[in-house]
Amino acid sequence: MRESIIMKIHYGTAVAAVALVAVHILFRFTLGFAESLEYENVIANYQFLPYAGMLEIILILISIHGFNGLRVVLLELKQGSQYEKSVNYGCLGAMALVILYGSRTIFMTNMGMM
Amino acid sequence: MAAESLQISNEESGTIVSSTKTITLRIARSNPKKNTEQKFDEFKIPYQKWTTVLDAILEVKKHLDHSVAVRYSCRQASCGSCGMKINGRPALACFTKITELNSDVVTVEPMNNFPIIRDLVVGFERMFSNHKKIKPYIINEESEINPGTKEFLQTPEDVEKYIQFSNCIKCGLCNSACPTMATDSSFVGPQALAQAYRYVADNRDKGKDERLKIIDDSHGIFRCHFAGSCSQVCPKGVDPAMGIQLLRGYLLGFRD
Amino acid sequence: MPNIDENKEGIKGMANPTRYGIERFAYLLMRLSGLGLLVYFVVHIYETSMILQGKVGWDEFLEITQTTEGHIILALVIGMSVFHTVNGIRVMLGHGGIGVGKPARPDYPYPAQSQNAKHKISIYSAIVLAAIAMMYGIGVMFGD
Numbered sequence: 001m002r003e004s005i006i007m008k009i010h011y012g013t014a015v016a017a018v019a020l021v022a023v024h025i026l027f028r029f030t031l032g033f034a035e036s037l038e039y040e041n042v043i044a045n046y047q048f049l050p051y052a053g054m055l056e057i058i059l060i061l062i063s064i065h066g067f068n069g070l071r072v073v074l075l076e077l078k079q080g081s082q083y084e085k086s087v088n089y090g091c092l093g094a095m096a097l098v099i100l101y102g103s104r105t106i107f108m109t110n111m112g113m114m
Numbered sequence: 115m116a117a118e119s120l121q122i123s124n125e126e127s128g129t130i131v132s133s134t135k136t137i138t139l140r141i142a143r144s145n146p147k148k149n150t151e152q153k154f155d156e157f158k159i160p161y162q163k164w165t166t167v168l169d170a171i172l173e174v175k176k177h178l179d180h181s182v183a184v185r186y187s188c189r190q191a192s193c194g195s196c197g198m199k200i201n202g203r204p205a206l207a208c209f210t211k212i213t214e215l216n217s218d219v220v221t222v223e224p225m226n227n228f229p230i231i232r233d234l235v236v237g238f239e240r241m242f243s244n245h246k247k248i249k250p251y252i253i254n255e256e257s258e259i260n261p262g263t264k265e266f267l268q269t270p271e272d273v274e275k276y277i278q279f280s281n282c283i284k285c286g287l288c289n290s291a292c293p294t295m296a297t298d299s300s301f302v303g304p305q306a307l308a309q310a311y312r313y314v315a316d317n318r319d320k321g322k323d324e325r326l327k328i329i330d331d332s333h334g335i336f337r338c339h340f341a342g343s344c345s346q347v348c349p350k351g352v353d354p355a356m357g358i359q360l361l362r363g364y365l366l367g368f369r370d
Numbered sequence: 371m372p373n374i375d376e377n378k379e380g381i382k383g384m385a386n387p388t389r390y391g392i393e394r395f396a397y398l399l400m401r402l403s404g405l406g407l408l409v410y411f412v413v414h415i416y417e418t419s420m421i422l423q424g425k426v427g428w429d430e431f432l433e434i435t436q437t438t439e440g441h442i443i444l445a446l447v448i449g450m451s452v453f454h455t456v457n458g459i460r461v462m463l464g465h466g467g468i469g470v471g472k473p474a475r476p477d478y479p480y481p482a483q484s485q486n487a488k489h490k491i492s493i494y495s496a497i498v499l500a501a502i503a504m505m506y507g508i509g510v511m512f513g514d
Contacts (some may be wrong), residue, residue: 003336006367011366011462018455033510037432039425046421059415066408073401076298076337077381084332098415105419114422125376203389226379236377278473290503291390293397340464341397342485343390351476356484363467 006068013065020058027051046109059102067095124242134162137212139170141182142223145232154221155179158310161212167209167220168196171234183233191349194285200224204347225290228285241286244302248310248328266318279312279357281350288344288354300333304344307335308354311361326365335362393485396493400457405451410447441511449504456496460489 027045035041045051057098073092075084108114139159143239144152147177159170175182187193189208196207201215204225206210212220228236256263289295295303310329314322329335338358346354363369387395423484434440464470464484467469471483 002330002331004330007336014458039428042421062411066411067402070408076294079300102415109421114424159419163481207431226377229375230377275473293384299376317468339397340461344395345482345484346390353482353484356470359470360467362465367468368466
């Protein structure tokens with residue numbers, strides 16, 4: 001993939017994530033910070049489908065943006081085709097792992113499988 | 115002569131010894147062909163308000179240690195030969211006066227991000243090869259050199275769009291200050307990127323797509339993070355950071 | 371001993387923000403806040419998975435995070451997020467060629483148009499907003 005396409009995705013995920021994370025944080029203030037983190041309230045959040053969907057989107061957006069950012073930093077630190085290949089695939093793998101792990105939490109909690 | 119302070123003798127000195135003010139000039143010495151150890155030699159140099167760092171180095175070469183290696187030519191910021199790190203910041207030695215440094219000690223070192231040839235002289239091979247990579251010439255099939263073609267006409271407004279970037283003297287200061295170049299050996303660098311914009315912005319040129327393709331790789335234009343250090347050290351007002359961002363605007367779809 | 375191959379400044383030079391003004395400082399903060407937020411994000415994904423261990427697991431996790439140290443870390447995360455967002459918008463617009471000035475014949479002493487007041491004000495604003503958000507966050511977390 002051309003670097004300009006990757007960076008367009010990088011900027012796009014950033015803008016979208018900012019908007020959605022703002023909503024995510026606002027949810028912490030609906031009941032007061034400590035109260036919003038109580039088990040029952042958190043479960044209620046997860047089981048509210050639009051909110052769970054939003055969490056999933058945030059998870060994907062930040063994973064893409066964050067791990068691409070890490071890839072950029074690592075590519076600039078050291079060069080070499082083997083190293084660069086490892087960084088590219090390593091970051092892609094780490095991104096996929098985090099998305100899978102986070103999705104598991106969202107999905108299972110949403111379905112009441114705790 | 116390591117760390118030894120030397121004075122210019124009155125008999126040998128030129129005109130600037132009449133000055134009562136002196137600075138300590140610390141010159142980084144290294145010769146990679148013999149060993150890689152860098153050391154600093156110190157010299158006490160008298161100066162006037164017009165004395166440049168290059169004048170001071172040449173005074174050392176003339177009277178104290180002629181083995182100091184320094185590259186220079188025009189002495190007026192036109193040739194781009196005498197770029198070096200002066201008190202930690204890349205600058206042209208001929209364009210930096212001792213008085214403007216506000217320091218009793220002036221340390222000169224070879225520019226970073228370039229291989230050292232000897233002492234203050236660095237190799238420009240990589241910078242020139244990156245410069246060539248972006249095709250620094252007008253690409254146009256209807257070239258003036260073809261028989262039957264006319265000269266290209268440009269309005270003053272057309273010239274304003276690129277003239278700033280054509281002031282580049284290839285001194286390498288921007289590449290030396292760039293934070294990406296500090297770690298990334300494959301990065302094309304601010305000098306070449308600004309020159310890519312110089313030709314893309316020229317309305318006689320038809321090579322925009324070709325150049326954008328060259329710089330759109332994993333060590334191309336997107337490794338610039340707009341820290342702007344290149345523009346802060348440019349001695350000719352080229353403002354490479356501006357050129358790079360304007361060039362990137364084409365790739366991001368902000369410009370046609 | 372300098373690396374004679376290219377005499378690169380290395381990470382120390384890249385991370386030294388003292389020589390090239392506030393823009394270079396913003397570059398460093400952007401990078402550090404980005405890495406910090408990525409670490410927090412991964413930890414956050416792990417910590418929220420504690421919900422799968424039921425009420426006991428979740429409460430045990432809250433006992434660890436809802437502490438003074440936990441709140442200080444969260445306050446830092448708030449600061450990093452705000453700086454990274456505000457400065458990120460500045461950088462993104464800059465990358466598109468917006469607000470970087472218009473090419474013109476330069477005059478001595480050649481002030482760089484791309485390093486203009488708009489950018490400097492944006493960087494200072496990002497720092498101030500991050501500090502305000504951190505203080506607000508501390509107020510909310512320690513106020514509860």
